Amino acid sequence: MAFTVTSTGFIDGGAxxxxxxxxxxxxxxxxxxxxxxxxxxxxxxxCYDPDAPTGSGFWHWTxxxxxxxxxxxxxxxxxxxxxxxxxxxxxxxxxxxAAPPPGHGPHRYIFTVFAVDVDSLPVTPEDSGxxxxxxxxxxxxxxxxxxxIYENKG
Numbered sequence: 001m002a003f004t005v006t007s008t009g010f011i012d013g014g015a016x017x018x019x020x021x022x023x024x025x026x027x028x029x030x031x032x033x034x035x036x037x038x039x040x041x042x043x044x045x046x047c048y049d050p051d052a053p054t055g056s057g058f059w060h061w062t063x064x065x066x067x068x069x070x071x072x073x074x075x076x077x078x079x080x081x082x083x084x085x086x087x088x089x090x091x092x093x094x095x096x097x098a099a100p101p102p103g104h105g106p107h108r109y110i111f112t113v114f115a116v117d118v119d120s121l122p123v124t125p126e127d128s129g130x131x132x133x134x135x136x137x138x139x140x141x142x143x144x145x146x147x148x149i150y151e152n153k154g
Contacts, residue, residue, distance in 0.1 A: 002144075
């Protein structure tokens with residue numbers, strides 16, 4: 001069975017709803033996953049915008065240490081006990097919704113769920129997406145993504 005992720009709020013490659021837009025709702029989306037490989041001890045979730053005009057993209061959400069028996073995050077959270085949300089590129093921990101510059105064109109918001117081979121990654125709410133990504137690089141058994149699109153037409 002393949003490791004997959006879905007959302008009740010949007011389809012892969014489809015438009016993000018207003019609830020996931022920073023200025024309109026700023027709520028994390030509902031995500032469900034299945035087919036995690038044997039040996040999965042926890043999950044992590046990220047949301048990354050590779051189209052941000054920064055040269056390095058933009059981290060909108062990082063979550064680690066989600067217990068292995070959890071297979072869904074509800075829209076708007078909260079994340080499960082023991083999980084930790086990292087600092088977004090907005091500067092605060094938690095979810096930061098889509099917010100491309102007006103007229104910059106469509107941006108991709110890639111939500112990725114990682115099956116992790118340890119119970120806990122050494123990350124904190126003050127840590128950046130890069131630090132979460134570094135730790136995930138060494139502990140990912142499998143990953144699955146779903147991409148939402150949003151354009152701020154101004």
